Amino acid sequence: MQEATIDKCNMLFCDYYKQWISIYKEGAIRPVTMQKYNMAYRWLSKLIPDLIICDLDRFSYQKLLNDYALEHERQTTMDFHHHLKCAILDAVDEGLIPHDPTRKAIIKGKQPRQKKPKFLNQFELHKLLEDLELTEQLNMDWLILLVAKTGMRFSEALALTPKDFDLSHQLLSVSKTWDYKGQGGFLPTKNQSSIRKIPLDWKTVMQFAQLIKNLPDDKPVFIQKKIYNSTVNDLLARHCKHAHVPEISIHGLRHTHASLLLFAGVSIASVARRLGHSNITTTQKTYLHIIQELESKDIDIIMRSLSNLNS
Incomplete structure (x- = not known):
């Protein structure tokens, strides 16, 4: 040696x-x-x-x-x-260790804590959104609404500027994130697939057209000072409690958005593109329980259709 x-x-x-x-x-x-x-x-x-x-x-x-x-x-x-x-x-x-010590490693861990529900159903989401205080000026309640309607990541929503809203085509461009865990400022998206255009419903377009019309084109619309994930999660938890629905996190709204689309019959490929997943496998793994539930419904539909065929 x-x-x-x-x-x-x-x-x-x-x-x-x-x-x-x-x-x-x-x-x-x-x-x-x-x-x-x-x-x-x-x-x-x-x-x-x-x-x-x-x-x-x-x-x-x-x-x-x-x-x-x-x-x-x-x-x-x-x-x-x-x-x-x-x-x-x-x-x-490099020859510093003769054999791979990680081979056949056994992974242990503490019992998982009781986790918050990952998503709301459609009725619960309606109740939550009705509880939001959507003022004439942009506030964090507007951010909650936008995440619920687009499925964006929290960091993506924070990085939005007025020029990201293509209101005439009802599209929202996601091309960057906000460094809320660090010193602030724009960062690249999580992956290349996260760069996308999300179609918006006409009501959201009309609302944001008024909210952003006098704001500087290249400044984040939701950032006035240092912002923390926990602050928005606490706000969301208060709204959930007041609306008498299960308490979820801001990331849970992303799950809610995807879940409602899947239950509505939107294809996994379309949901993956809307969420900015790098591949469909990620979407399938994340929403496996919903996909399995939908497959069970599909089997019932198939069986009913077959039984109606003339023999």
Whole structure:
């Protein structure tokens, strides 16, 4: 083994991981994803601060995952595992670790917390929207309405400017996001498929034509100061409570929008395009329970149709 490799082999694994993030990830991924890698580094520093990279084997790696899982749900532990694995495989390729310690890793985790419902039904959504205070000036209630009617991501809705509203063609252009988790400012969309034009109903067009007519073309219509996801979720929760419907998050409105379209008979491909999913598989996985319910209804329709055929 060369001297440089021997020196590197004696590095602390958390130091190697920090260096790996800096070289391979910094500037190549979205800031929100970078935060997850940095968070994984902080957990390494807490759980295995003294582990040398060449001592990382299946046993020590499994213990690391087990210790992490004591304070996190299984899905979060799985994400942590995925954030570490690429760096570890690179260390294996460099000859710093003789065998892949992540092979056959067992993912554990705490019992999931009671989660909010993911979406509302059509009746519940109507009750919620009736409770909104839609003033003559744009406020966060208007943002809630727009997310419910378009299925946009929260960051996409925050980034909207007046020039994104093509009112004559009843279209809304999504081409950027707002960095509400960081220092503010425009960021690229989640993926290339997220750049899209969403058709709007005529009533929403008429409402927003009045709301944005005197606003600067290139300034976000919903941003006056620093805004937090939790602030809008708290506002939405108050409206849900007042309307006597299940409490959902702002992201739950995106799920509600997609669910209502699927139940209305809109194709999965059209829903995927409207949501800005990179492929139909993402939509199918996210809304599997609804698709299965619709398939059950389809089978009933098929059976009734067949039974009506003359033999």
